[in-house]
Amino acid sequence: MVRHAPVYAPDAAVSMTMRRVLLALSPGIVVYTGFFGWGLPVQLALATVAALGFEAVMLKLRGRPVAVHIGDYSAVVAAWLLVICLPPLLPWWMTLLAVFFAVVIAKHLYGGLGYNPFNPAMVGYAVLLVSFPREMTQWIPLEGYVIPGFGETLAVIFGGSVVSHLDGLSTATPLDHFKHSSSAAPAIMGTLAGKGWEWISLCWLVGGLWLAYTRTLDWRIPLSLLLTVGLFAVGLALGSNNPAWQNPLFHLLSGGTLFAAFFIATDPVTASTTQAGRWLYAAGIGLLAMVIRVWGGYPDGFAFAVLLMNLSAPMIDYLTSPRAYGHK
Amino acid sequence: MTAMLTSGIVVNGYRDMATRLPVARVPVCSELVLPLQQHIGTPAEPVVGSGDRVVRGQLIARARGFVSAGLHAPVNAVVLGIECRPVPHPSGLNGLCLVLAAEDGADWGSAGPEVVDPNSIAIPEPDIIRMMVRQAGIVGLGGATFPTSVKIKSGMSQPVDTLIINGCDCEPWISCDEMLLRERPGQVLAGCHLLRQSLAADRCVLAVEDDAPEMVAGLQQVIADCNSPVRLEVLPARYPSGSEKQLIHIITGKEVPSQGLPVDVGAAVYNAGTAAAVYQAVVHEVPLISRLVSVSGPGIGRPRVVEALLGTPVSELLRFCGGRTADANGLIMGGAMMGLGLASDEIPVTKGMNSILVTTPAMSQDAQGEMPCIRCGECARVCPARLAPQQLLSLIRNGDLEQAQQRWALEDCIECGCCNAVCPSHIPLAGYYRYAKGEIRKQGKARVKAQQARQRYEFRMERIERAKREREEKLRKKKEALQAANKARARAAMAEEARSFEDEM
Incomplete structure (x- = not known):
């Protein structure tokens, strides 16, 4: 042989x-x-x-x-x-x-x-x-x-x-709680996203950054997702009267945002596979999750956002496939 | 900003393996085997017969047709015959070869001057250069083996602004270009001048990689010393920077159109070894009878770059380099990424043989079985042709080759194997693409054949139909003529009768 x-x-x-x-x-x-x-x-x-x-x-x-x-x-x-x-x-x-x-x-x-x-x-x-x-x-x-x-x-x-x-x-997650309360969310560790949760979120961030560093995941996905959530949260802070939404950091650290950004949306099998597509895919998840969070019936919307974008991934791939070398 | 390849992979080139010893000439062997097909195009046609005595440099097989290259006797020898012998080819089949028996005492001849002042050489007219290159049987020595004179011709018909001399040893373990540029830079630079003159190129760039610092320093020195107009471009070592299309993009920023040629974007790429061969052919009138071969890998005793006469058996090269180690388990012609496995070492050195790699089990020990694709996208990230390897894989597995070809540009795959190297599922992706490209070609041929058969059939049916028509026509005419004759006869008979009746009256 x-x-x-x-x-x-x-x-x-x-x-x-x-x-x-x-x-x-x-x-x-x-x-x-x-x-x-x-x-x-x-x-x-x-x-x-x-x-x-x-x-x-x-x-x-x-x-x-x-x-x-x-x-x-x-x-x-x-x-x-x-x-x-x-x-x-x-x-x-x-x-x-x-x-x-x-x-x-x-x-x-x-x-x-x-x-x-x-x-x-x-x-x-x-x-x-x-x-x-x-x-x-x-x-x-x-x-x-x-x-x-x-x-x-x-x-x-x-x-x-x-x-x-x-x-x-x-029976209420911090998100649920703040969504329906009128008190402003204080911007200090321990009370921002519910006690304990910020520390856990930061651990997801550390683990996720290590995965990005070792190229185990594509950094475009968490970055795009967090940027979308961040921008949405800033817009919300500027445009909404709800005191709970006044601190944009709240949306990044609470609920499953960091976990979803680094560990759920990055599942390569169900995500978009092209580089441009991954920006779009993750931005779509961030956007849908925020829409569900703010206006939907569920306290947090990452599960449904991810599943909906899973559904769109093949089409995103098709539309964002790179131009091959030597092709117009 | 340094020009560099943005895709591809960083690999260990093992540049320190075969570069520790200077280039040495493999002694002349008693029997030399020269395949008639050592280049892309039509095989050469022997012009000598069994028993003929030939001298070093004599033409023994001439180029047949435009895309072809001649062969020359490497030493003074007697032609033993034209036989079918094992040749380096993926099929493993034998090919027609000229077999020579070297005369007693046949030697390499005196070595030409290694150090030349590239600026002092006389430069002939472009057509003369091209003709001399053709007569010397020179082909692309980087491994592609396309006849160089044909390439020069295509460069003459369209304007070339950038001549690129490729000094990047394109794959891991290959060091022949590095050793050439270290030991004979003057020959390469002189070749650059000749090629540039023949193409009327505006500028000439010599591209090398930065993982051979000694070579880079030496080249910088030589270029400065002789005030050469050749620009040295030192690229960050990255595979496959030495691939023609990729190199053109790195140097000129232009992409060769799909299915197009480098001249379409005003570029021409020649291997450094080819440039040196052009110098030998034009200035010293020495045809291509030897080449540098890098003999390397963990399975060889003394890895080094050797200069071997064409037709020398590979076994002789291995012996010259200290023989195989105990754990050597394979021979590859070419590099670790794209090389061709050899079934035996009883095959001759050919014009395209830039490297012999002797492998050991340790080189691929961690390779596990194939796992499912997890769509990680690494293959797409490293693909120098910017293809979508995953989509291609699933289309090929599902047999949808047409879609793979038309929507996903399968034909533009350069088979560099970067996708294989990064795949966490260890899927032999490039192998799938090679298979699919072959299959598409086969289907294309079958289609042409079917079309021809149909045309033949239709033609035959038409011919039969026509013959039938003609026969019927003839029959009809005959019948009419007969009827007419009958009628005439009847009429005549009646008239006769009438006359006789009248007579009776």
């Missing part, structure tokens, strides 16, 4: 890309856990096991070599991205359902890694948000409540028990 060129040792691999994403998520997960307790790590473990299980079954059913493809970490990445968006004390079966929709429906039924038109994590999230709106908006407030311990967390997630002092879980 004659071997032709190219001969070289490749320095990129799908599994490495995925492992880098997991690594970049880690600081945010640690800080998240520090603020809100064991909910997130428990959910992550649950979702990881479930995702790998679904992945293995689907690969087997599709007749693909399980060992080769399960080692690409793509299912774990989808599961982690999904869980990070969910309230940490969600009942276990809801998490399982979301992972099922993400891995089985959104990913494998559309042809598996590389072929899914919709972001699997956002499909799982959207399914829960539409089906269980009450549970999906029960976030742990940091003030006035004791963060549940490990045992308590397990009891809530798996036992369905409602621990007495958590009875009145906050």
Whole structure:
């Protein structure tokens, strides 16, 4: 067997890309856990096991070599991205359902890694948000409540028990709260986007910048998305009477803005692939998310914004394909 | 601002491997094998026969047709015959070769002066230069092997403002241009003058890459010393800066139109080795009988650039360079990105053989199996032809070659392999494109064939129809004539009868 060129040792691999994403998520997960307790790590473990299980079954059913493809970490990445968006004390079966929709429906039924038109994590999230709106908006407030311990967390997630002092879980995200309140959002850390959330957001920013630095993601996507949100927020601050919208920084640091910019919109499979297209694609997500945030019925709109732009990505690609060398 | 390639990739060129030892000549071998097809175009036609005695530099096969190149005897020798022998070709098939037996004591001959003052050489008329280049059998020595005289001719018919001499060793592991420019810069500069004169080019640029500092410093010195009008352009090392179309864009800022030629944008590119060969042919009247070959890679004992007579077996080059190491596992003609795998080392050095790369398993040890495309877009970012590699891949996999060709410019792929190198899914993208281009050509040929068959069929049917018509016509005429004759006879008979009746009356 004659071997032709190219001969070289490749320095990129799908599994490495995925492992880098997991690594970049880690600081945010640690800080998240520090603020809100064991909910997130428990959910992550649950979702990881479930995702790998679904992945293995689907690969087997599709007749693909399980060992080769399960080692690409793509299912774990989808599961982690999904869980990070969910309230940490969600009942276990809801998490399982979301992972099922993400891995089985959104990913494998559309042809598996590389072929899914919709972001699997956002499909799982959207399914829960539409089906269980009450549970999906029960976030742990940091003030006035004791963060549940490990045992308590397990009891809530798996036992369905409602621990007495958590009875009145906050049903409003900070965004929801500010949207309907008349008080101005104070511009200091800790109260800007809801206690704890700015620090977590900054961790996403750090992890995301590292991914951009290592070329794991295309910097155009987060930059375009954040610019769009920022410009929209400045316009809102200038043009709106709502005191909650007066500080543009609020929109960048609260809700899922940074997380979506660096970890959700950058999923290469479902994003636009051309350079010009990525500017447009991410700007579209930022714009739609802000429209939903400000005028829509949901407190935050990144999931739907991402899914809508996923739908537009092939057309954006087609329209923004570069002019080949030597062509007019 | 420095001109540079903005796409492509930064790769380790391994420039320090084959450049530690000076260029050396491989001793004359007892048997030399010269394929009749060592260039793009029509194969050369032998003008000597079995048993003929030939002397060094004698024409042994002449160019046939316009796009072709002749062959010359590398040493004093006796023609053994014209035989089918293994040749460096992707098909792995044998090709017709002139086989020579070197005479006892045949040698390289005296080496021409290595140091020349490029400004002092006499420069003949453009047509004379072109004719001498044609008679010397010179082809593009960068690997493309297009007959140089034909290229000069096309440059004469349209104005050329920029002559570019390509001194970038285009792929990793290849060092023959670097060693040439280090050891014989005067020859290259003299060749630049001759080519520039023949094309009446306004300016001449010598392009090299910055990963060979010793060569760059030497060239700057030589150009300053002889006050040469050649402009040295030192490009940041980036693959594939040495690709013709890309180099033209870097130097002139112009893009060669798709399916067009460099002269369409007033540019002409010649390899540095070709320029030196032009100098040898025009000034010393030495035809192309040898070339520099870079013998490199982790699998060779003493990597170096050698000068080898055309027709010398590759095995001899390997032996001269210290032989293969124990873990050597393959031979590649050309570079690590685009080279052609060789099944055996029993093939001859040809005009286009710029490099022999001896590979080891370590060179590609991390290569895993192919994974699904995750649409990361890295391939599009590095593509020097600005194609959409992903779209092409999915179209080719789905068999939609027409769309790949018409909407996504498949034919403009230069097969540089940058997409392969950056693909995290390790998809052999360039291989898919090469396959698809071949398939499109095949389909085109089949279409032409089908059309010809249809025309033949239609013509035949028409001919049969015509013959039938003619036959019927003839028959009809005959019948009419017969009928007319019958009628006439009947009439005559009746008249006769009437007459006889009248007579009876």
